[in-house]
Amino acid sequence: MLKLFRLLAPYRGYIAIVLVLALAQSLGFLLLPRLMSDIVDKGIVRGDQRAIFRIGGLMLLMSIAATFCAILSSYYASKVATGFGRILRGTIFARVEHFSIHQFDRFGSASLVTRTTNDTTQVQQMLTMMLTMVITAPMMATGGVILALSQDTQLAWVLIAVMPVMALVFGVILRGAVPLSQAMQEKIDRLNLIIGEGLSGVRVIRAFDRGARQGERFDRANLDLTNTAIALNRLMAFLMPALIVMLNLTSLAIIWVGSHRIDAGQMQVGAMIASLQYAMQILFAVFMVTAMFVMLPRAAASAARINEVLEVSPEVVDPAGPAERPRAARRGHVEFQNVTFQYPGAEEPALSGVSFTAHPGEMTAIVGGTGSGKSTLAGLIPRFYDANHGRVLVDGVDVREMTQADLRGRIGFVPQKAVLFTGTVAANIRYGRENASDEEIRHAATVAQAIEFVDAMPETFASPISQGGINLSGGQKQRLSIARAIVRKPDVYVFDDSFSALDFATDARLRAALREETGNATVFVVAQRISTVINADRIIVLDNGRVAGVGTHAELLENNEIYREIVASQVSLEEVA
């Protein structure tokens, strides 16, 4: 967490102000009992009413000043804490946006969302607590002890003796409570998991008539959680009464010791009354600090999760001096030179020694079984990650030597799982190219075979797409995501198994239209089915990350065992069952 607080640097000045104000505020509150004791000693004992009013007026001024300081300090503290949250969130988000695809996948999107939103809020709340309540605590405690010492040394010892006892009692309670509260969080998660499973699997549960079993599972988790919650709350029930008993017993000790001191003429009555109030203030301060320790584990866990993200620096970075973009007549030339790629921590490379060249106007298909490295190969072209050995060249330039913006500006990528954003249909297509005209968007939709359903929507291209595109079918989303790539007019198309959600008729129409549209571009198609790739200029057969063969359908059928196997398996699919 301390590491994160380095981000507070721009707020150094504000923090200093908060500290000074907090000090002033604590002093103000601490001096009130002191003045009260003056009322007793100088006013009441001597029967001097004017002194009482004078000191009372002083007290009034003091508390006005202290309140003013507190409000001002709250102003700066709010700015510091929320400003810190803003910087932290912004830092995380900017960092994550530049993560390479597999750096991103290492965390997963759900987890990154939590880290960017909830976890920062946790840490921010912690900072707020520290700035508003916790920083005054040590000031109150030390100030209180000093003032008590100045009133009477012996009485002050009572206070000094009580503080560690109190900290000890809290420590013991918290030692039991913190693990319980962690266990409770886990059990809440477990219960939510079961509820979630029950909701998403409601059909299966009923189909197998397992409602009763689901009920039992739920009940076990429910009971488990309830028991932990009871244990935790029973333990916490002890905290407040314990605090109050300790406060009260301290008061009694002060009176007992104090009365003897007074009797011996070593102390004034006012000093005793003031000491009673110091005790209250000091012990409440100790209580506040302990309260912070309850919050601390949660905030610390959040901070740790955030640090995990910030410790990862983007591995795909722009070169210092990007290469000039060559002015070739026909662009889109892609070449792999002995490319090997291994996911960090993986035992085997996902791709090894891959070499081939693809020219503009050609279609290159990549086939192979699950895990053979097809998508990895496709992802190397837009530089989603960098090769460990070898080079990927686009238009003769190593992709690592051009800017990412330049490289990706030439590529139209269509992922396996269509992703759409909140906004209109037009805005989603225009994501491919900001300055695309309405005609161009319409054209792209037509090629992608999306025009029919878009025109059928109530507001056609202006129709809103809800978050994640849940108002569209899988095939519709895929077609819009293809239109997005088309409108970009890229030199290189990469289709990463992006026709899977289409029915056969649409698939065929789309492919025909695409052939026309992508005439001069270099096209890469990752595919599962042989029928998709049969007309490719070049088929790259991958097997366990190695190129098992390159050639046309006819050539491969002739001389490639693995390709024949794949073909045979798909033909026989028609025959089994």
Add this chain to the structure above:
Amino acid sequence: MSEASQGKPKVQTEQPRTAPPRDMFGGRPIGGLGVPTQKAKNFKGTTARLLGYLRPHHAALAVVILAGAIGTVFSVLGPKLLGKATTKVFEGFVAKARGVPGAAVDFHYVGRILLGLIALYIIGNAFQYLMQYLMATIAQRTVYAMRKEVEAKFDRLPLKFFDRRTRGEVMSRAVNDLDSISGTLQQNLTQLLTSLLTIIGVIVMMLTISWMLTLISVLTLPLSIVIVARIAKRSQKFFMKQQMALGALNGHVAEMYGGHTIVTAFGHQQKSVATFETLNENYYDGAWRAQFVSGIIWPTMMFVGNLGYVFVAVIGGVLVTRGSIPIGDVQAFIAYNRQFSMPISQLSGIANMIQLTVVSAERVFELLDEPEETPDSDSATVIARPRGAVQLDDVSFRYKEAEPLIEHMSLEIAPGRMIAIVGPTGAGKTTLVNLLMRFYDVDSGAIRVDGVDIRQLKRGALRRMFGMVLQDTWLFSGTIRENIAYGRDHASAEAIVHAAKAAQADHFIRTLPDNYDTPINEEASNLSQGQKQLLTIARAFLADPAILILDEATSSVDTRTEILIQQAMGQLMHGRTTFVIAHRLSTIRNADAILMMEHGRIVEQGTHQELLAAKGPYAALYHSQFAGRAAQSVSLAT
């Protein structure tokens, strides 16, 4: 993108309702002050119903109230007694100072008071502890019962309910709302009790000391209420703004992260960061104001408290010099003043929290009041040995009144036959599953299994006759073994292995680290899509149903696994009545009947030959798709 990452969980788009944060002390931002309030529709009724849940604990509750009352009385008596000790010390001191002979502090008296106080404090707080201790059990047991009721309710709700709501919406009621209720029962009820009692007790004690001082203390009361109310109102506005800005911000984050590949591929990172910064700035703007304004509440109340303190000190001082009250009473009064302002500031927060809780309770009760599935009739029967004859007799069904789906459909299927369902997938297959398994009831006509109307059967028994293997595999967190065994109670280890072997799953299971005991993690991302499908087939094998519903679609499965899946499905179909959502020519040609569906509606039915002869939609589809593929397969094979 790595292929291993394809099974990644979807971005959670469900945004839980933001409840005020609770720490272990239940200490919400100063007792929930300044947090936006929602209005309950029926405050009284809902509160009464919520309190009804406490009824089983009435004995314990009575003890809680009693303990709270005793504890409060004791805590209120303390300062007065302590004041007596101070007075005695003071008197001794003053007498001594005036040189009264033999004057000294009466330590015997002081000591007795102090001893009494020790007992008082310990006993009083023991009762406070008892109250909280008992309340822990009462609150948690009550919420336990409510949660259980909600879960049981889920089991009785018709599928219609789940189909019309997002998971997040239902989860929010089952989780967040109940959590809010739990917190309030645990903290706020006892707080409410002790606060009210303390206020009354303190006023009584104050009055025994001095009516004038009491008046001063009580007069600061409206002052603090007015101030707090005004600030709270302003802060609510800012909180609202902050919440909205936060929603927009979180939405952007979830969306950009969900589409990270696309954002990267199209080079939109800078733009996304820029949008984020705008939203972040916007949020900051609302957030610091909200925090500042609510941060003012505490110092302001301290100020009002101090104001009372100063007045009490001054006027009390004057009263002492006049001899109207002893000095210990002033000290006691200062303590009472503090005891008094605490619960008052708490009360407004508690009121707010209770309001929020009643809204939550209302949402939970709404869920509990949803209409349920009609229960099985008393005469409902069970088919002991189902043969698997299925008859649809003039069945009509529609989800929405205005959109006819299935109209007057009749179909007779002998045991062991296969029905192929053809056409673009969508509502069609789900509708069929829904009707056959009685997730939805037909509007008119009847579906019979072995001659018995399915509405005459026990739902559980009906559904046990069916097995279903859908593309959308559902596995729950547990081991592989448990997931396969889901198909049958008390399945033996051999039976499970046998089913896995029949489903061609045994081999891959044995390559997993713990074989059959390998746990399936939350998103089942440690299994490939094909492996998951094989597991669901094994599950169906073990269940040994008379009737099957199969989905042949095997997208995003590599071809070798696909062959395994098909072989397994072929095995499974053997000797069972089967409804297949067909994607393969061989399946379609061999079907005893074909249902042609379009836009979720059955438009044609008959055998392959009949339908081709009819030259209807099926024939058109067949010629456009399957015929071409058939020719292609032949050319590929040569």
